[in-house]
Amino acid sequence: MIEFTNVTKSYSVGTHALRGVTMQIEDGEFAFLVGPSGSGKSTIIKLITGELKPTSGTVHVNGYSLERIRKREVPYLRRTVGVVFQDFRLIETKTVYDNVAFAMRAIGARTREIRERVPYILELVGLETKSRRHPTELSGGEQQRLAIARALVNNPSTIIADEPTGNLDPARSYEIMTLLQEINNLGTTMLVVTHERDLVERFSKRVIAINEGVVVHDGMDGYYRL
């Protein structure tokens, strides 16, 4: 569960990125986070992944209180939150298989577990035939599938997708969103940050709209106004 209560975040340069944000995303829920550039979306993601601490208010993510989390606890928080980025952030020197296996290695998984889990996840995202390829040999859509596989492999309770379709054409974007919805159907909480109004409206899910650091809309109808 993700819970923001009256959260403010100010940067040292004097920017007020968030001004009293309160929201709650329940376990297993699917939500879009929308808003223009500079509205505070990235700050929300950084707060969820423990890259930042709130200036005031409380942030709870999967049992961790982010306002008082210790530095050495952050890796363990991140294991509960898979992150997918617009620019994929794959390790180009590793194969598709190794990019995914690497995430399991990072949490000390045994080789046997990795051998069982990675093919299953690659099959789930439709990359089972490309496990020996390198990321540069994949299309944009496939690279994003690989990034999703990596985010998913450690079975996190939450996935944050930051503009996951920003680099893809409409058909591939739809495929990726469908994949994220399927993963959500398996029980993973999904927060998708996006600019793409068409996709948001097409999937008719909860939409949290943010503007100038304030939540301006939070509804279940798939429509929003900024």
Place this chain on the structure above:
Amino acid sequence: MKINNLGYLIKEGIRGIFLHGFMSFAAVCVTVACLLIVGTFSSLMYNLSIMVEDLNKTNEIMVYVDENLSDAEARSIGTYINRIENVQQATFVSREQALEDFVAEYGESNIFDGTDASYLRHRFSVTLVDNHLLEETTQAIRGISGVADISAAYELAEGFSTLQDVLQIASVVVVTVLLIVSLLIISNTVKLAMYDRRDEIAVMKMVGATNGFIRLPFVVEGFILGMLGAAVAFAAEWIMYDALVGRINAVDSLKLFSFVPFTQMMLPMVATFAAAGLFVGVVGSWTSIRKFMDV
């Protein structure tokens, strides 16, 4: 850190060396170059200091024995001189031998023709362990009963001592400075290697890798590269030293220079190179990576 990860992390460290071949090559080259400079200068200074020390040991003092003593009494004084702590060796020179030496030295001028040895005194030629203590040692010898006079080249001994001190201080200062400069250069090379892999580190952080998990492959890599650089530098130093000394000895027909064999300096050099390689490899990668861990 789980034990089942250890093998993987070490393997990753070794893999990283080949995967980032150019940066690895650059790091080893810089390590070798820096250690070669330090090693060459150190061996040069060591040899110079040995040469000065040897030269210093040829600076003898002459202890003249009271002419009223019998030959046996005169010889027995040697026992007392040798008992003085700083005396390396006291060699008895009879008055007859002294005359022979003078004649041999100034033979062509015939100035000693008709000179009787009884005009001279028995004497001891004394070499010291440490010429810095010449003054104190001559005082001690002067206190021995039967010693009539002492002749010592105080200024020459002081000159040698000063030269030795200067060499010692200069070598410590220069080697320290070279070592620090080398460490900085190597550390920067390691940092460049880290910068090359900042994205990889960011991904590791993002997926929840602990700092230890991220660091270990880099530290293993740094350790191997540092030790490899040290080993190559040591081998190159040995080959260069032997070649250089061989060339100098070949042209030095007057035997003006005497170099110690490389094996005599081998142990301290191995220890220094290994320590420097270990330090720059492990500490360099450990500290350089810190900067990229703050994600």
